[in-house]
Amino acid sequence: MRQIPKHYLALAAFLIGISIVFAAWSALKRPDDVRNENAGFVAEAPAPEKAPKKKSSTVPWPMYGYDRARTRNLQVDIRGPFERVWRYGDKTLLEFPPIYAGGKLWLIDNDARVFSFDAKTGKILWTKRVGRLNASSPAYRNGFIYLVNLEPGQVMKLNADTGKTVWRRDLPGRSESSPVIRGKTLYFGCENGQLFALDTRNGKTKWATWLGGEVKAAPALYRGILYVGDYGGNMNAVNARTGKVKWQSGSQGSGFGTGGRFYSTPAVAFGRVFSGNNDGRIYSYDIRDGTLAWSYSTGGYVYSGPAVTRTKRTPPTVFIGSFDGNIYALNAKTGSTRWSKPVGGQVIGSLTVLGETVYIAEFSNTTTLGYDTRTGRQVFEYPTGTYTPIISDGKWLFLTGYSSLHALEPVKRNKGKARAKARKAN
Numbered sequence: 001m002r003q004i005p006k007h008y009l010a011l012a013a014f015l016i017g018i019s020i021v022f023a024a025w026s027a028l029k030r031p032d033d034v035r036n037e038n039a040g041f042v043a044e045a046p047a048p049e050k051a052p053k054k055k056s057s058t059v060p061w062p063m064y065g066y067d068r069a070r071t072r073n074l075q076v077d078i079r080g081p082f083e084r085v086w087r088y089g090d091k092t093l094l095e096f097p098p099i100y101a102g103g104k105l106w107l108i109d110n111d112a113r114v115f116s117f118d119a120k121t122g123k124i125l126w127t128k129r130v131g132r133l134n135a136s137s138p139a140y141r142n143g144f145i146y147l148v149n150l151e152p153g154q155v156m157k158l159n160a161d162t163g164k165t166v167w168r169r170d171l172p173g174r175s176e177s178s179p180v181i182r183g184k185t186l187y188f189g190c191e192n193g194q195l196f197a198l199d200t201r202n203g204k205t206k207w208a209t210w211l212g213g214e215v216k217a218a219p220a221l222y223r224g225i226l227y228v229g230d231y232g233g234n235m236n237a238v239n240a241r242t243g244k245v246k247w248q249s250g251s252q253g254s255g256f257g258t259g260g261r262f263y264s265t266p267a268v269a270f271g272r273v274f275s276g277n278n279d280g281r282i283y284s285y286d287i288r289d290g291t292l293a294w295s296y297s298t299g300g301y302v303y304s305g306p307a308v309t310r311t312k313r314t315p316p317t318v319f320i321g322s323f324d325g326n327i328y329a330l331n332a333k334t335g336s337t338r339w340s341k342p343v344g345g346q347v348i349g350s351l352t353v354l355g356e357t358v359y360i361a362e363f364s365n366t367t368t369l370g371y372d373t374r375t376g377r378q379v380f381e382y383p384t385g386t387y388t389p390i391i392s393d394g395k396w397l398f399l400t401g402y403s404s405l406h407a408l409e410p411v412k413r414n415k416g417k418a419r420a421k422a423r424k425a426n
Helices: 006-028 413-425
Strands: 082-089 099-101 105-106 113-119 124-129 138-139 144-148 153-158 165-170 179-182 183-190 194-199 204-212 221-222 225-228 234-239 245-250 266-270 272-276 281-286 292-297 308-311 317-321 325-333 335-343 352-354 357-362 365-370 379-382 390-392 396-400 402-409
Touching: 099 138, 105 308, 165 413, 179 221, 179 234, 179 272, 183 390, 204 325, 221 390, 234 272, 266 308, 308 352, 317 357, 357 379
Parallel strands: none
Antiparallel strands: 082 402, 099 105, 105 113, 113 124, 138 144, 144 153, 153 165, 179 183, 183 194, 194 204, 221 225, 225 234, 234 245, 266 272, 272 281, 281 292, 308 317, 317 325, 325 335, 352 357, 357 365, 365 379, 390 396, 396 402
16 A cells, blocks of 8 residues: 655645634634524604603603613604703712603712702702612602612612602612513512512512523513513513513624623614623614524624614614714614714713704713714714713703713703894894
């Protein structure tokens, strides 16, 4: 038998080694983004909360994300220019925005102090220390506010008018999962990996469901199903009545067998659940069965919670920011880019859509910016803002800075004209 030359054997071994390395690299590299044209999609506008009875009435913003589906989308015609009516300032970080109902605002700072403000004047009505560390917004319902704490890990119900504690329950871990309420049930996540349903009347546990990892995001609630991501990399759909998991769907991760982590609070609209992920992607899942409809890679972590809208001018669109310093307006059905803009710094907090304007706060220069939802043209700038930018009562803007809260009122047209005339005369 003829002997095969050694250099042929060496070449064959080399080629086999290259093939193995390439196969391993292909299996472990960052997965490509997904586009699934067969995933379900419903093109109607996100369902609004109850409209005010009178034009003069204000609109409640009773929880983080505005509504239970966390759409962060309030369709009101509120336009600038704006003037500041009042300002509250302190040295403590305000990582999460206030909530609003019935002429009052409630806010929790990072030192776990709860404040109640008169929304028109900025007067502090009461304040209460409820712990040592907090990073969430409370939720309001029927004269009470509900909140969770990081340190100590606890959940509380307070009288909204007085701040008096109605009940308090210890948790098996820390929580920064802003609560959502339906009927007599309070829902939130915990860093021990469970999603909780508590009776609002007494704080007793109705059910507690284990998910795939720490739950830092706030759950969104839509048609009886809770949607929330976890730090095990799963997006979860959980029956709100029973706590039974309907489906779990994974994230793609950054490669080398890793999974992504969901810090972003999701938004539910158009038959989809949308959320950012620490693997640098934005995800869209079919709410029926968790099918991954699309994913979109950015250049950094996506802690930001998305805002979703559809208007006469703007087709179904998802707005979200990234640590890469950009805001993205994505086609809600396909995940393709409608427009994107650099905003000057990292985007960490969630966005807000008011009418035809999407608002965003950027971390580096601590500025709040507003963009036309259809074109991406900048239409608003305010020299403070860091995390979540704005909520509204339908009349005013309430803007959260790094450690300050600002009430902004639209300048009336005749008032603006008078000022312009006065400037011209001078």
